[in-house]
Amino acid sequence: MFHEFFRWLQEDLGFDPEQGASWSQQFLGSFNLWSILEGTHVLTLMLFAGTIWIVDLRMLGVAFKNVPFSKINDKVLPYTAVGFAAMLITGFILFLAKPMDYYHNVWFRAKLIFLIIASINIFWFHHKVQKNQEEWDANPNPPLPVKMSAVISMTSWILIIIFGRFIAYNWFECGKPQPAFVNVFAECASTSAGVVRADAILEDGAMETAPLEAQAPSTEDAPESAPAATSEEGN
């Protein structure tokens, strides 16, 4: 859907013929800027994920049982929010390094889905579950909706972190021989393996083979300056 926009963002915007690179590619090829931002994104997990899980564990009734939920929530969540802001800002800037590749990355898409689920859960918790907070605030074993919200939160963030790490691996890169649903999910264009982009599936279920120039992006085209992003040895 947005392939052309992200391709323009990745390859054309700010293209400097002297360097042969767009702004996006220059950022990816920067000496340390990309690495420092990526490192910051990962390290902020210690602040963001760690603190939100402690709040979740209180909601499950397994940590800080004898401390009212509101005290944990009020004292911990401001730091969680700062961590989240840092993750969001660094994550957004990092996206700009390879927007088209990330747009077609299965794990990136899965990560966004769970980010949306986590956001809906926060909204639900804030506007529904927290309505009668006084009734269960001091309860060491909160009612089911509170626990459910905690489970959704913990699971979402765990999956978001796992998928985030997997973005660096090219297992399901467009162009590889793989099940059609993967290509549909990632909106890959046609590949040498004969799979097609989503809009090329004809009404009767047959597939239209797209011309070669419509082929999906490959991370192999990206500059090699960010080895950890594609290296399987990254630690």
Place this chain on the structure above:
Amino acid sequence: MDFYTLFPNLEPWVQNLAGVWPASVIKPSIWMFAAIEAVHLLTLGLLGGCVILLNFRLLGIGLTTEPISVVEKNLRLWLWVGVGGVLLTGVAIGMSNAEKLYTSPAFFVKMVSLAAGLIFSFGVTNAIAKSEGSISTGTKIAAVIAFVLWLASIGVFGAASGANPGTVHLVCAGYAILFAFGSKLPKIIGAAALASLVLVGWILTYGVWNVWDNYETVTQINIWFVRAAAVILVGLLGYDIFTSRSTETSPVVKLVALFSILSWVTIAAAGRWIGLS
């Protein structure tokens, strides 16, 4: 500095590690290394949350409505889960990657700061928290040992060509702690200093000297700006710790809490820069 330089005789043993279980199973697998790496990150997050919340409490911020020992007691299990998970997964992926780590200065930094972090968390801050913020002589000795190890690790980190940009994370974490813990004036000075350093560094690199395409020069400029930011940070945090209104814990305990967080940040930062350098 790396383990190869220190212990060159271990080379055959290191080379053999990838063939030993569990590395022998992990290495040939397409997904196992990545999966264990993901668990390494998850448990890092958990341990990070516990370390931050406990040491924030010792600094006099965060969960201040509860006694220090209550915070420690409730976080203890999760800190163990976090550290246990990080160590187990770390050994597994480390063995699979042993030859690379053997000659990696970032890995050396990580291991030295890991020793510091473990002493801080399981020999110092837990003991201080259990006694509601007071520190015994034995604990002080452990803290000094951990501090010296951490100092050595950041010394090597700063000098490790290729990995030294990772020290930026450490300085960032320090400023984040300053903004969370500090009083108004040091925070304003810190923010102004940080903004001016970034601006001046940018102008020099891209404008005045126009050396943005020379890796060596850019790195040198970055190193000096990180050092300047670090010196200012040490002054501001030091001022805040010794003039803090929160008198529940002594300045020594606050320093211990600060170094404890920073040693774990060093472990994580050096870990990330094994892959990035």
